[in-house]
Amino acid sequence: MTGATRTARDRARAELAHEIKSAARRHLAAQGAQQLSLRAVARELGMASSALYRYFPSRDDLLTALIVDxxxxxxxxxxxxxxxxxxxxxxxxxxxxxxxxxxxxxxxxxxxxxxxxxxxxxxxxxxxxxxxxxxxxxxxxxxxxxxxxxxxxxxxxxxxxxxxxxxxxxxxxxxxxxxxxxxxxxxxxxxxxxxxxxxxxxxxxxxxxxxxxxxxxxxxxxxxxxxxxxxx
CATH class of the missing domain: 1.10.357.10 (Tetracycline Repressor, domain 2)
Incomplete structure (x- = not known):
């Protein structure tokens, strides 16, 4: 895999991770952190849950990313x-x-x-x-x-x-x-x-x-x- 391909893939991955976190923040605003659900976030983005798990393996991983941000x-x-x-x-x-x-x-x-x-x-x-x-x-x-x-x-x-x-x-x-x-x-x-x-x-x-x-x-x-x- 060339450096250009790797860079493009990394950029796409970063952009999707950003979209996932943005959707999660909307869920925080609507339902609170206790009700945050990876499946609900995946549905909003039109993703399969299994695809989202490759970015955030658990709800706690997604919460940690939001907290750090x-x-x-x-x-x-x-x-x-x-x-x-x-x-x-x-x-x-x-x-x-x-x-x-x-x-x-x-x-x-x-x-x-x-x-x-x-x-x-x-x-x-x-x-x-x-x-x-x-x-x-x-x-x-x-x-x-x-x-x-x-x-x-x-x-x-x-x-x-x-x-x-x-x-x-x-x-x-x-x-x-x-x-x-x-x-x-x-x-x-x-x-x-x-x-x-x-x-x-x-x-x-x-x-x-x-x-x-x-x-x-x-x-x-x-x-x-x-x-x-x-x-x-």
Missing amino acids: AYNAVGERVEHAVEAAAPAEHPRVAWRGLCQAVRGWAREHPHEYALIYGSPVPGYQAPEQTLAPFARVPFALLRILRDSGRDLAGPSGASALPGPLAAQLQTVVDANGLDVPPPALARALFAWTGVFGIVGFELFGQLAGSVDPADRFFEYAVERHADLLGLD
Whole structure:
């Protein structure tokens, strides 16, 4: 088989895999991840199920592909926003950009957001290949902290981490080779889960009747978390 033939075949295979994932996303939007069916996707595309299995041998393989794509999509959006803000010079602006990028992507892709940040799919165990894509957003936040030039060790005394939490976070730092101390990681996790919590509440209607639309509340929360992170 010539290189040109192999390239054309690889391109055709990639295009069909893209069509399969696009159809699967439509099924996610209509029925949710729990009801995702390879047979239903194959029917929509006019394919035999056996042909689709050559691309994705199981429902879990297809879910993994969708999850990896979603993590990479939001991660790329966030990284571009942080890079554009020059985090070393404007860490607070970079943090705002990160938060706005997450919220903007979530509102454009609510079903994919639910897939990666919502309730786990029963019976599905995410494989190791999802870890690096997942880490892109939190690593972007850690980059902002590292580049901010502030003392990441944090205060001592009453505001210091309790011993068990400090040990727990030190294990995370050591296991992942993070170049931030446990107090900075604790603040990053606090801010990260806070922002994603607001986005999730907004996306799934939990703020209706209170701060809906949530624009001003989201902006307020972003600034208060920036204060917590010590971003100038």
